[in-house]
Amino acid sequence: xxxxxxxxxxxxxxxxxxxxxxxxxxxxxxxxxxxxxxxxxxxxxxxxxxxxxxxxxxxxxxxxxxxxxxxxxxxxxxxxxxxxxxxxxxxxxxxxxxxxxxxxxxxxxxxxxxxxxxxxxxxxxxxxxxxxxxxxxxxxxxxxxxxxxxxxxxxxxxxxxxxxxxxxxxxxxxxxxxxxxxxxxxxxxxxxxxxxxxxxxxxxxxxxxxxxxxxxxxxxxxxxxxxxxxxxxxxxxxxxxxxxxxxxxxxxxxxxxxxxxxxxxxxxxxxxxxxx
Amino acid sequence: xxxxxxxxxxxxxxxxxxxxxxxxxxxxxxxxxxxxxxxxxxxxxxxxxxxxxxxxxxxxxxxxxxxxxxxxxxxxxxxxxxxxxxxxxxxxxxxxxxxxxxxxxxxxxxxxxxxxxxxxxxxxxxxxxxxxxxxxxxxxxxxxxxxxxxxxxxxxxxxxxxxxxxxxxxxxxxxxxxxxxxxxxxxxxxxxxxxxxxxxxxxxxxxxxxxxxxxxxxxxxxxxxxxxxxxxxxxxxxxxxxxxxxxxxxxxxxxxxxxxxxxxxxxxxxxxxxxxxxxxxxxxxxxxxxxxxxxxxxxxxxxxxx
Ligand SMILES: Nc1ncnc2c1ncn2[C@@H]1O[C@H](COP(=O)(O)OP(=O)(O)O)[C@@H](O)[C@H]1O
Ligand SMILES: [Mg+2]
Numbered sequence: 347x348x349x350x351x352x353x354x355x356x357x358x359x360x361x362x363x364x365x366x367x368x369x370x371x372x373x374x375x376x377x378x379x380x381x382x383x384x385x386x387x388x389x390x391x392x393x394x395x396x397x398x399x400x401x402x403x404x405x406x407x408x409x410x411x412x413x414x415x416x417x418x419x420x421x422x423x424x425x426x427x428x429x430x431x432x433x434x435x436x437x438x439x440x441x442x443x444x445x446x447x448x449x450x451x452x453x454x455x456x457x458x459x460x461x462x463x464x465x466x467x468x469x470x471x472x473x474x475x476x477x478x479x480x481x482x483x484x485x486x487x488x489x490x491x492x493x494x495x496x497x498x499x500x501x502x503x504x505x506x507x508x509x510x511x512x513x514x515x516x517x518x519x520x521x522x523x524x525x526x527x528x529x530x531x532x533x534x535x536x537x538x539x540x541x542x543x544x545x546x547x548x549x550x551x552x553x554x555x556x557x558x559x560x561x562x563x564x565x566x567x568x569x570x571x572x573x574x575x576x577x578x579x580x581x582x583x584x585x586x587x588x589x590x591x592x593x594x595x596x597x598x599x600x601x602x603x604x605x606x607x608x609x610x611x612x613x614x615x616x617x618x619x620x621x622x
Numbered sequence: 623x624x625x626x627x628x629x630x631x632x633x634x635x636x637x638x639x640x641x642x643x644x645x646x647x648x649x650x651x652x653x654x655x656x657x658x659x660x661x662x663x664x665x666x667x668x669x670x671x672x673x674x675x676x677x678x679x680x681x682x683x684x685x686x687x688x689x690x691x692x693x694x695x696x697x698x699x700x701x702x703x704x705x706x707x708x709x710x711x712x713x714x715x716x717x718x719x720x721x722x723x724x725x726x727x728x729x730x731x732x733x734x735x736x737x738x739x740x741x742x743x744x745x746x747x748x749x750x751x752x753x754x755x756x757x758x759x760x761x762x763x764x765x766x767x768x769x770x771x772x773x774x775x776x777x778x779x780x781x782x783x784x785x786x787x788x789x790x791x792x793x794x795x796x797x798x799x800x801x802x803x804x805x806x807x808x809x810x811x812x813x814x815x816x817x818x819x820x821x822x823x824x825x826x827x828x829x830x831x832x833x834x835x836x837x838x839x840x841x842x843x844x845x846x847x848x849x850x851x852x853x854x855x856x857x858x859x860x861x862x863x864x865x866x867x868x869x870x871x872x873x874x875x876x877x878x879x880x881x882x883x884x885x886x887x888x889x890x891x892x893x894x895x896x897x898x899x900x901x902x903x904x905x906x907x908x909x910x911x912x913x914x915x916x917x918x919x920x921x922x923x924x925x926x927x928x
Pocket of ligand 2: 778
C-alpha cells in the first residue's frame with residue numbers, strides 16, 4: 347500500500363510541476379462558468395431549476411472533455427515511461443508492477459478529480475452567489491454529476507492504461523487513444539441512432555438497447571445524469587429515452603465501475619507480462 | 623556455492639536472437655567483477671535478467687536468495703542498479719527525484735542530501751533534472767544506485783559520460799562499498815579502465831561466456847607472451863643473439879630498444895640473461911598481457927572453435 351501511495355504522490359507532484367493540474371482545472375472551470383452563464387440566459391430560467399440546467403449542459407461538456415483529458419494523461423503512462431527509459435529504473439526498485447500501475451491510477455485520478463471538483467464547483471458556487479435559489483434535490487443531482495464525471499474519467503484512464511500496456515510505441519498509443527475517443531464519444535451514438543432509425547422499433551428490443559447503452563461508458567454516464575432525477579430529465583429532452591431505456595442509476599454506475607475495473611485489471615496483466 | 627548472485631545455465635532468446643546462451647556463474651560477496659564484451663554481447667541482458675525485468679528462456683537465477691523472474695522483489699531493497707543511459711523524469715528536481723527513490727527503498731529522507739553531496743550534486747539539488755548535463759544525470763544515477771547500502775550493485779557501463787576526475791571518484795565510491803562486503807558487477811568496454819579495478823573478469827561474446835577468472839588466471843590460461851623491453855647500449859645492439867641467447871621473436875624498436883615477446887616458460891630465462899653481469903642493458907620494462915590483449919585472445923579462440 348505504501349508503495350502505491352509513493353508512486354501516486356510522485357505522479358501528482360509531476361502533474362503539478364508540468365502544469366497538467368493547472369491547465370485541466372482552468373479549462374474545466376472556464377468552460378463550466380461560460381456554460382453556466384451563457385446557457386442560462388436563453389432559457390431564462392434563473393429560477394428554482396437553474397442548477398438543473400447547469401447539470402444538463404455540464405454533463406454534455408463532460409462527455410466530450412473528460413474522456414479526452416483522461417486518455418491524454420493515461421495513454422502515455424506505461425509505454426511513454428518505457429520509451430524514455432524511466433520505467434527500467436523504477437522497476438529495478440522493490441515495487442511490484444501492479445503497485446506502479448495502481449499508484450499511477452490513483453495519482454492521475456486525483457488530478458482529474460481535483461480539476462473536476464474545482465472547475466465544476468466554481469460554476470455552482472458562482473451560480474449560488476448570483477442569488478439563484480437551489481433546492482436540496484438539485485444539489486444532490488449536481489454532486490452525483492460530479493461524482494459520476496470522476497467515475498467516467500476513471501474508466502477512460504483505465505482504458506488508456508490498457509492501450510499503454512499493450513502497444514510498443516508511444517505514437518501508436520496516441521493514435522489508438524484518439525480512435526477510442528472518437529468511437530465512444532461520437533461514432534457509437536451516431537451508429538446507434540442510425541440503427542434505431544433504420545429499424546423503426548421493429549426488431550430491436552428495449553433490453554438490447556439497454557445492453558448497447560451499457561457497453562459504452564459515455565452513454566452510461568449520459569443516461570445516469572440526464573435521466574437520474576425528474577427535474578433534470580425534464581430539461582434534458584431525455585424523458586422519452588428514460589422511459590424506453592429502463593435502466594436505474596445502479597446498473598449504470600455498475601457499468602461505469604466495470605469499465606474502470608476490467609481494463610485496469612487487464613492493463614495490470616499485460617504490464618506484468620511485458621519485458622523491457 | 624552461496625554467492626549473492628547465482629546464474630545457472632541461463633538462456634535468453636528474443637525471437638531468433640539468442641542474447642544469452644547457457645551462461646553460469648556465481649558472484650561472491652566483497653568482489654568487483656567486470657563484465658566485458660562487444661556491443662550486443664549480452665551484458666545488459668544479463669543484468670536485466672538479474673533484476674527480473676525480463677524472464678529467462680531457460681535456467682535459473684537467484685539474487686540475494688530471491689528468484690527475480692518469479693516477481694519477487696523484496697531483495698531489490700538491497701540492490702543498486704545503474705542502467706546504461708539512465709534517464710529520469712525531467713520535471714522534478716534532483717533532490718525530489720532521489721527522495722522518491724529513497725522512499726521506495728524505505729530509506730529516511732535525511733539520507734538524500736549526503737548522497738547528493740557524495741556525487742557532487744549539492745549545488746544542483748534544487749534544479750530540475752531536465753536542466754542537467756549528461757555527466758550530472760549519470761551522477762544522479764549513481765547516487766540512486768547507492769541508496770540504502772546495497773549488497774549487490776549492478777552498474778551497466780557506468781563511466782560513459784563521466785570526465786576523468788569523476789571516474790576516479792566513482793571508482794573510489796565503488797571500491798569503498800566493495801570493501802564493506804558488497805558484490806559489484808561492472809559492465810564495460812573500456813578495458814584499460816577496468817583493468818586495475820576488477821578482481822575478476824567475465825568475458826562475454828555473442829551471448830556465450832568465453833572466459834571467467836582473475837586477470838592472473840586468465841593470463842595463465844591464455845598463455846600470452848609477456849613483453850620485455852630492454853634499453854641496450856650501442857655496443858650491445860650489434861650482437862644481440864650473443865648475450866641474449868637463442869630467443870625467437872625479438873625486434874629492435876626506437877633505435878636503442880630491444881623488444882621480446884617471451885612465452886611464460888621462457889620469461890625468467892630471458893630476464894636472467896638481460897640482467898646478467900656484463901649484459902649491455904641499461905634499463906628494462908616487463909609488460910604483462912593487458913586485458914585488451916587477453917580479451918582479443920579469448921574472442922579469437924572462441925570464434926575459431928565455432
Ligand atoms: N528487447 C530486445 N528485443 C530483441 N532483441 C534484443 C532485446 N534486447 C537485447 N536484444 C539483443 O540481444 C543481444 C544482446 O544485447 P545486450 O544485452 O543489450 O548487449 P550488450 O549490453 O552487451 O551490448 C543483442 O543482439 C540485442 O540486439
Ligand atoms: Mg549494453
